[in-house]
Amino acid sequence: xxxxxxxxxxxxxxxxxxxxxxxxxxxxxxxxxxxxxxxxxxxxxxxxxxxxxxxxxxxxxxxxxxxxxxxxxxxxxxxxx
Amino acid sequence: xxxxxxxxxxxxxxxxxxxxxxxxxxxxxxxxxxxxxxxxxxxxxxxxxxxxxxxxxxxxxxxxxxxxxxxxxxxxxxxxxxxxxxxxxxxxxxxxxxxxxxxxxxxxxxxxxxxxxxxxxxxxxxxxxxxxxxxxxxxxxxxxxxxxxxxxxxxxxxxxxxxxxxxxxxxxxxxxxxxxxxxxxxxxxxxxxxxxxxxxxxxxxxxxxxxxxxxxxxxxxxxxxxxxxxxxxxxxxxxxxxxxxxxxxxxxxxxxxxxxxxxxxxxxxxxxxxxxxxxxxxxxxxxxxxxxxxxxxxxxxxxxxxxxxxxxxxxxxxxxxxxxxxxxxxxxxxxxxxxxxxxxxxxxxxxxxxxxxxxxxxxxxxxxxxx
Amino acid sequence: xxxxxxxxxxxxxxxxxxxxxxxxxxxxxxxxxxxxxxxxxxxxxxxxxxxxxxxxxxxxxxxxxxxxxxxxxxxxxxxxxxxxxxxxxxxxxxxxxxxxxxxxxxxxxxxxxxxxxxxxxxxxxxxxxxxxxxxxxxxxxxxxxxxxxxxxxxxxxxxxxxxxxxxxxxxxxxxxxxxxxxxxxxxxxxxxxxxxxxxxxxxxxxxxxxxxxxxxxxxxxxxxxxxxxxxxxxxxxxxxxxxxxxxxxxxxxxxxxxxxxxxxxxxxxxxxxxxxxxxxxxxxxxxxxxxxx
Numbered sequence: 001x002x003x004x005x006x007x008x009x010x011x012x013x014x015x016x017x018x019x020x021x022x023x024x025x026x027x028x029x030x031x032x033x034x035x036x037x038x039x040x041x042x043x044x045x046x047x048x049x050x051x052x053x054x055x056x057x058x059x060x061x062x063x064x065x066x067x068x069x070x071x072x073x074x075x076x077x078x079x080x081x
Numbered sequence: 082x083x084x085x086x087x088x089x090x091x092x093x094x095x096x097x098x099x100x101x102x103x104x105x106x107x108x109x110x111x112x113x114x115x116x117x118x119x120x121x122x123x124x125x126x127x128x129x130x131x132x133x134x135x136x137x138x139x140x141x142x143x144x145x146x147x148x149x150x151x152x153x154x155x156x157x158x159x160x161x162x163x164x165x166x167x168x169x170x171x172x173x174x175x176x177x178x179x180x181x182x183x184x185x186x187x188x189x190x191x192x193x194x195x196x197x198x199x200x201x202x203x204x205x206x207x208x209x210x211x212x213x214x215x216x217x218x219x220x221x222x223x224x225x226x227x228x229x230x231x232x233x234x235x236x237x238x239x240x241x242x243x244x245x246x247x248x249x250x251x252x253x254x255x256x257x258x259x260x261x262x263x264x265x266x267x268x269x270x271x272x273x274x275x276x277x278x279x280x281x282x283x284x285x286x287x288x289x290x291x292x293x294x295x296x297x298x299x300x301x302x303x304x305x306x307x308x309x310x311x312x313x314x315x316x317x318x319x320x321x322x323x324x325x326x327x328x329x330x331x332x333x334x335x336x337x338x339x340x341x342x343x344x345x346x347x348x349x350x351x352x353x354x355x356x357x358x359x360x361x362x363x364x365x366x367x368x369x370x371x372x373x374x375x376x377x378x379x380x381x382x383x384x385x386x387x388x389x390x391x392x393x394x395x396x397x398x399x400x401x402x403x404x405x406x407x408x409x410x411x412x413x414x415x416x417x418x419x420x421x422x423x424x425x426x427x428x429x430x431x432x433x434x435x436x437x438x439x440x441x442x443x444x445x446x447x448x449x450x451x452x
Numbered sequence: 453x454x455x456x457x458x459x460x461x462x463x464x465x466x467x468x469x470x471x472x473x474x475x476x477x478x479x480x481x482x483x484x485x486x487x488x489x490x491x492x493x494x495x496x497x498x499x500x501x502x503x504x505x506x507x508x509x510x511x512x513x514x515x516x517x518x519x520x521x522x523x524x525x526x527x528x529x530x531x532x533x534x535x536x537x538x539x540x541x542x543x544x545x546x547x548x549x550x551x552x553x554x555x556x557x558x559x560x561x562x563x564x565x566x567x568x569x570x571x572x573x574x575x576x577x578x579x580x581x582x583x584x585x586x587x588x589x590x591x592x593x594x595x596x597x598x599x600x601x602x603x604x605x606x607x608x609x610x611x612x613x614x615x616x617x618x619x620x621x622x623x624x625x626x627x628x629x630x631x632x633x634x635x636x637x638x639x640x641x642x643x644x645x646x647x648x649x650x651x652x653x654x655x656x657x658x659x660x661x662x663x664x665x666x667x668x669x670x671x672x673x674x675x676x677x678x679x680x681x682x683x684x685x686x687x688x689x690x691x692x693x694x695x696x697x698x699x700x701x702x703x704x705x706x707x708x709x710x711x712x713x714x715x716x717x718x719x720x721x722x723x724x725x726x727x728x729x730x731x732x733x734x735x736x737x738x739x740x741x742x743x744x745x
Binding site (some may be wrong): 005008 | 276286287289298302306
């Protein structure tokens, strides 16, 4: 019997990191571990470790993390070709 | 146990005895007694079901689909415009391969408002992937509803099943019938086992975007299930015959073996045609009858006779009688009569007349325009 | 609960199909942290049904019944009834729907489910248009907004579904915004721990639909609340209270000028001075009424 059943999969839409035009760079010295970047990330690619780490395989480069960081610890840099 | 009751009350009784755990239904003439009986059963504690008094038929079918997907047996009932309103969700139930069972009380489609019987409502749903059974007596209503669950829930099928019967002619007419004991019904119907389900321990997503190729596979699977359904409907009907003394098949044949002409019709018209066969046989005419119990899957293999007089109480404008045209691929002489549209009364005398007309090589809209 | 203390479980998996900067996925991540594993989502046609990505893969790690556009609340009614029969009422049926499927085509099913006292949570994420089909107007689209079906700006004011829902007298009605994650989380959690019909509406500014830079999604939601264009409230068993920043406004803090918010969105580019005056006075009137209550 076939019907439209799909299974939970990480990367269901592929490596969405390839969508990026800008990538976030975190200055860990400035980071105050408020974790706003983590909660506001629409893609959930920021992980809670000693400091925020970004999974660049899936980060789409929206820049919300950089925008919301209260201490400007995140900068968006253009992807090099 | 022999009871005397109306088609609607019997449909509700059969639904009760099948033990669905969720019922979602919306009232519409001439089905209303079904939902009323169910409400009574529930509130008197005779039926242990969650009864959702939904706010439309579209929601009724949606709720049944969702409940079925969550893992329970379901039931609903409707008619005519309610069935039409559900149309999107009929397709949804079919493609989702959920064994929802529904009773449809045939009624003409408006405008203008017409509450009398006409089969266009259910026949217009023939492409939705539902197995379609028709009843020509209150006994058949009961027997079909119970068998519907066994057919729908068969693991080679998992398709929804619709049992249709004529508005007022059957729905509001009392007839005697035999109702088996609950224990026998419980023995006949195994407990509900879903084909797939929404399970928090094994999460799945049902119904996200499906690209063209896998979609075609899904449709192919549906068609295969319909093909398998032919035999399973016969098997279930045979089992019913053994257990309850009334065997069923895809069709019901009456005096066909030596017939020169065979009426092909369904539902209440078939009951009427039986009387016509009796009277004609009494006059020495060699006629027979095929009562089309099953319309989906269409029982082509059973329609192997010549000179078939097809009586359609339905219309596909621009095509003609739906059953007649479904049968066109059979290489046989056939006569098309369209009769009883909008609930126009058709008696056995009218059917005898159709036989005479067919013998003259005539066919058409009876009695408006026959040539 | 502070942001850093919010649960770390992720039920929305990375690599989903949403636009970069999508507010829906911000809301969904937070909501699912509150709802947890024992959740069955019912999702009508909307952006989320596409965000799930393509068969045979799904980006969501909770069971989902996708359903027809107008039918979400009826679907949840069916799930809820079945869970009751199966003795699994520790599982929460949750509708996750856009404003299209809630304000317009889905309002009948929603109203029916609420009136029947259905045990479920209905969450409407409101991006004020039919975004999935490409930015057409909905009943939630505000006055003056450009959409592909209101090229010269919408001529009508939007409905307020929260008010309509409140008229059903259900146990829990709340509004939230993605810019206040603690408030959103607390509300979803509170709803989860109640029973009966519960409704939440989450403000979700959409970058492609409203024409602003994708990095400003959270900022847009914040400004909407700070200008009073979106109100954060919670009504529990008929007792209404404003929460978070909206509460501060009610208690006396000045609202930021609405022009600040309108100016940042391309969809309001065609507003005339007259339009802005109309919007302003209507908003002022609304807040005067709130303060008078």
